[in-house]
Amino acid sequence: MNLAKEDEALSADKIYSFIFEPGFSTADKVTDISGRGVGMDVVKRNIEQLQGRVEIETEQGKGSKFLIRLPLTLAIIEGIVVRIGPERYILPIFTVEEFINLRRENITTVAGKGELIKVHGNLFPIIRLDKYFSVQYKKSDIEELVVV
Numbered sequence: 001m002n003l004a005k006e007d008e009a010l011s012a013d014k015i016y017s018f019i020f021e022p023g024f025s026t027a028d029k030v031t032d033i034s035g036r037g038v039g040m041d042v043v044k045r046n047i048e049q050l051q052g053r054v055e056i057e058t059e060q061g062k063g064s065k066f067l068i069r070l071p072l073t074l075a076i077i078e079g080i081v082v083r084i085g086p087e088r089y090i091l092p093i094f095t096v097e098e099f100i101n102l103r104r105e106n107i108t109t110v111a112g113k114g115e116l117i118k119v120h121g122n123l124f125p126i127i128r129l130d131k132y133f134s135v136q137y138k139k140s141d142i143e144e145l146v147v148v
Contacts, residue, residue, distance in 0.1 A: 016056040020044045050074060082148065084129050085137045091148060100147040107142065117147055 003018045004010055018024055022041045044054050051071050058064035079090035106118045107126070115126040126147070130137035139145060 012058075016058070019056070020054070082129075084133065085135045087133065087135050089129070089133075096148055098148075102142050102145045102147055104142060119147075 003021060003024075004014075019040050020043075022039055024039060024041070040054075047054055047068055047070070052074075053069050055067040055069065056064060057067065077090075078093040080093055080096055082089050082091060100117075100119060102117070108116045108118065108123070110116055113125065115128075116123040117126050129135070
């Protein structure tokens with residue numbers, strides 16, 4: 001592949017940059033079916049298209065860490081804030097179909113399956129987020145709760 005001359009002194013950063021060269025492989029032997037996966041050049045190019053960067057930190061004998069840094073703007077999503085006790089969580093808006101006020105007559109407990117709620121004629125499992133996240137919740141009356 002001839003990435004460097006035999007007697008050339010190379011910085012660590014220059015050596016790490018070889019990983020991102022098209023066709024670079026760490027396989028001892030490249031065949032038609034091994035050693036030719038999606039290269040890190042593709043990974044780097046796609047991350048850079050998102051205005052991000054890839055960094056490599058390595059320590060001999062301990063391993064390497066690949067850091068992918070992406071702009072904060074990629075993390076901005078439309079969401080709905082829900083409170084569970086003192087905690088607040090954000091649900092991505094595209095995952096929410098509807099909010100339903102709980103009614104005792106719509107809840108069923110099935111052995112080995114837990115609680116189910118009947119919504120529009122269908123049964124769905126109830127996942128109590130206060131228990132899931134180990135958060136203290138103040139309301140004890142089930143009809144004060146909302147299902148998402």
